[in-house]
Amino acid sequence: MTLVGPGGAGKTALALAAAELVAPDHAYGVVVIECGRLPAETAAPDGPNLVAEALRSALDAPIGRESPLAATAQILQGQQRLIVFDNAEHVRRSCARLVDHLSRSCPRVRHLVTSRHQLGLPAETVWEVEPLPVPAAETWQSDQIAASPAVQLFTRLARQIRPRLDVASQLTAVAGICRDLGGLPLAIELATARLRAMSISDLADRLTANQAVLTATADHRLPHQHTLQSTFEWSEQLLPPAERLLLARLAVFPATFDLAAAEQVCGHDPLPVADIAPLVTSLVDHSMMQTVDSGTELHYRLLPPIREFAPPTGPIRPSPKPPDAAICAGAAPFCKRSRTPRETSRRRSRRPPRTSTTSTPPWCGRLTRTIQHCGPRVPRCWPLGDRFSSNQG
Ligand SMILES: Nc1ncnc2c1ncn2[C@@H]1O[C@H](COP(=O)(O)OP(=O)(O)OP(=O)(O)O)[C@@H](O)[C@H]1O
Ligand SMILES: [Mg+2]
Numbered sequence: 001m002t003l004v005g006p007g008g009a010g011k012t013a014l015a016l017a018a019a020e021l022v023a024p025d026h027a028y029g030v031v032v033i034e035c036g037r038l039p040a041e042t043a044a045p046d047g048p049n050l051v052a053e054a055l056r057s058a059l060d061a062p063i064g065r066e067s068p069l070a071a072t073a074q075i076l077q078g079q080q081r082l083i084v085f086d087n088a089e090h091v092r093r094s095c096a097r098l099v100d101h102l103s104r105s106c107p108r109v110r111h112l113v114t115s116r117h118q119l120g121l122p123a124e125t126v127w128e129v130e131p132l133p134v135p136a137a138e139t140w141q142s143d144q145i146a147a148s149p150a151v152q153l154f155t156r157l158a159r160q161i162r163p164r165l166d167v168a169s170q171l172t173a174v175a176g177i178c179r180d181l182g183g184l185p186l187a188i189e190l191a192t193a194r195l196r197a198m199s200i201s202d203l204a205d206r207l208t209a210n211q212a213v214l215t216a217t218a219d220h221r222l223p224h225q226h227t228l229q230s231t232f233e234w235s236e237q238l239l240p241p242a243e244r245l246l247l248a249r250l251a252v253f254p255a256t257f258d259l260a261a262a263e264q265v266c267g268h269d270p271l272p273v274a275d276i277a278p279l280v281t282s283l284v285d286h287s288m289m290q291t292v293d294s295g296t297e298l299h300y301r302l303l304p305p306i307r308e309f310a311p312p313t314g315p316i317r318p319s320p321k322p323p324d325a326a327i328c329a330g331a332a333p334f335c336k337r338s339r340t341p342r343e344t345s346r347r348r349s350r351r352p353p354r355t356s357t358t359s360t361p362p363w364c365g366r367l368t369r370t371i372q373h374c375g376p377r378v379p380r381c382w383p384l385g386d387r388f389s390s391n392q393g
Helices: 011-025 047-058 068-076 089-105 142-147 149-161 168-180 185-196 200-209 228-236 241-250 259-266 273-285 304-309 325-334 364-374
Strands: 002-004 030-034 081-086 109-115 126-128 290-293 298-301 388-390
Touching: 002 011, 011 030, 011 081, 011 109, 030 047, 047 068, 047 089, 068 089, 081 089, 089 109, 142 149, 142 168, 149 168, 149 185, 168 200, 185 200, 185 228, 228 304, 241 259, 241 273, 259 273, 259 298
Parallel strands: 002 109, 002 126, 030 081, 030 388, 081 109
Antiparallel strands: 290 298
């Protein structure tokens, strides 16, 4: 099973919480491979074996003459284990190669992967981890705002930092902050950390102006989670150049848009109109864009933090001739109504998980139910316990 979703959506949190819950089903326990600390497979001398080598090391398998694939398969033979490959987007092919091999040679081993992008294996079950729901811009009732999962997370974290903080009287501002942050738990964590030295209204004002103010003070995070901008850049560097360029152009849409609008606004040199549909698909597959599915129509939207960091005037300068004001103006008619950044987030339609069309292994049933049960209610702390071993040292 692969948990996919944008950076900071909570994939790792969900995977570890689910692994903790299903660990007792696995006589040999759980191994966590923290792929986020591995180099990119494209830059490593032995890229295709990168993840297998990390697993071999986590399993304490002696280095012999056999390949890491063969060595890990030999150790895992007959074992009932869960292996979590966490943050695997930059080693996707190496991970897919290993999981494919182990699925065939060690059928009792189960694999749980977190990544921006699915592995692309035939028997893979893909589960989309979406950001936390945020209150709709038109929601003014306090109880409805307070019930939103993003606001609840904000409130809980804010109270840990300033126990006397009066969140209840500032719910509208909090709702705006959560919308600006696209409901991403990572962004909400970084934002609430600012409350140590800032009021909620100061935070709201500064976020509207510039989300780069969000930086982490804790260094237990992977480097790409230190700031919202570094999370974006980590995701963006995994994109091929054409997708990067399209992403920068799509950032002119202040709200949702459909494929025809994307083709009309973004399909110009060097991106022909005919290329826009496959590139849009690729951006969705890389979790850089979200779909809003009404059942009959499919629209797209960029999460506000992604739009913030991907605009034509932002850190990406993909083309010597960046899209100009005319393009921005051209995008407006395609949006249901032109909104301010604060207003752009819409209530997301909760979609059933994307699952592979081929057979789903029966063991996925309990893991799927566990993931479903955890949903957005992942506990704040999920002790790994001694059932886990990992390559984190
Ligand atoms: N449902 C949740 N409730 C509370 N906190 C959460 C939740 N989900 C995630 N978090 C917190 O948000 C932060 C980001 O989560 P996490 O690292 O799981 O995201 P991710 O999707 O794995 O990001 P990346 O793609 O960058 O690896 C973590 O510090 C985690 O503690
Ligand atoms: Mg992660």
